[in-house]
Amino acid sequence: MTNLYIEKFIQNCPGNPGVYKFFDNLGEVIYVGKAKNLKNRIRSYLKFDELSHKLRALNSKVIKIEIIITENEAESFLLEANLIKKYKPRYNVLLKDDKSFPYIAIDKSEYPRILKFRDKNRKDLFLYGPFTSSQKVDQTIQLLQKIFLIRSCSDSFFASRKRPCLLYQIKRCSGPCVHKVSQDKYIKSVQQIRDFLSGNVEKVRKEILNTMENYSDSMEYEKAADLRDRLKDLSLVESRQFIIVPGLSNADIISVIKQRDVAVVNITFVRA
Numbered sequence: 150m151t152n153l154y155i156e157k158f159i160q161n162c163p164g165n166p167g168v169y170k171f172f173d174n175l176g177e178v179i180y181v182g183k184a185k186n187l188k189n190r191i192r193s194y195l196k197f198d199e200l201s202h203k204l205r206a207l208n209s210k211v212i213k214i215e216i217i218i219t220e221n222e223a224e225s226f227l228l229e230a231n232l233i234k235k236y237k238p239r240y241n242v243l244l245k246d247d248k249s250f251p252y253i254a255i256d257k258s259e260y261p262r263i264l265k266f267r268d269k270n271r272k273d274l275f276l277y278g279p280f281t282s283s284q285k286v287d288q289t290i291q292l293l294q295k296i297f298l299i300r301s302c303s304d305s306f307f308a309s310r311k312r313p314c315l316l317y318q319i320k321r322c323s324g325p326c327v328h329k330v331s332q333d334k335y336i337k338s339v340q341q342i343r344d345f346l347s348g349n350v351e352k353v354r355k356e357i358l359n360t361m362e363n364y365s366d367s368m369e370y371e372k373a374a375d376l377r378d379r380l381k382d383l384s385l386v387e388s389r390q391f392i393i394v395p396g397l398s399n400a401d402i403i404s405v406i407k408q409r410d411v412a413v414v415n416i417t418f419v420r421a
Contacts, residue, residue: 168229
């Protein structure tokens with residue numbers, strides 16, 4: 150049974166990536182989905198005979214559709230997840246909580262470690278995210294290990310070490326398990342990585358630069374060169390900035406453009 154509203158809607162639906170919301174006769178959002186091509190994705194709901202029982206039931210209740218166009222699939226993935234968490238549509242069974250997203254986590258142990266985590270409700274972890282790509286999180290953690298030399302091993306592995314592991318040998322860890330670094334210096338590195346992940350990039354950059362200059366002044370050139378390389382790696386982890394407003398730290402920016410009966414709303418969140 151074809152839904153005539155959907156059939157009419159796709160006539161003017163764009164083929165951009167984005168997110169779509171289905172509404173029922175009570176005005177409630179009953180489903181949120183994402184698509185690489187919105188027109189093709191919404192058209193698929195017209196193939197009634199090929200739909201599952203759940204999607205047939207959903208199809209019969211749709212009386213209104215709203216779409217949000219995004220720049221790419223990654224943006225639509227994140228937006229879809231946020232809208233599902235906001236509306237909790239009864240026909241969505243995935244992405245209702247943050248377990249579907251990876252976070253970068255730092256624990257609160259004596260010698261904290263960095264790891265990937267998916268449960269945002271843990272009180273014993275500092276969590277940063279969520280991120281849309283598990284692979285990107287892994288790559289970022291590896292780079293942060295290289296820059297800040299923070300351990301990633303389990304507590305049991307850490308406690309049983311008698312000599313440094315391979316990560317120490319390849320300069321991915323400062324070796325706190327066998328006291329190759331003082332606890333004060335290690336905790337300072339942990340704080341730097343927390344500052345960096347919180348957006349205080351310039352603070353961290355200046356601290357590393359000052360330490361590098363001190364090493365240079367005392368003719369410890371090898372240590373100074375090591376910090377110089379870390380500064381280069383730091384730039385690889387940073388996100389590109391597209392909005393430059395002097396003095397702007399945290400803000401929600403909303404813009405609206407309307408022509409005749411079509412309105413476009415854009416919301417940009419700026420943090421640090």
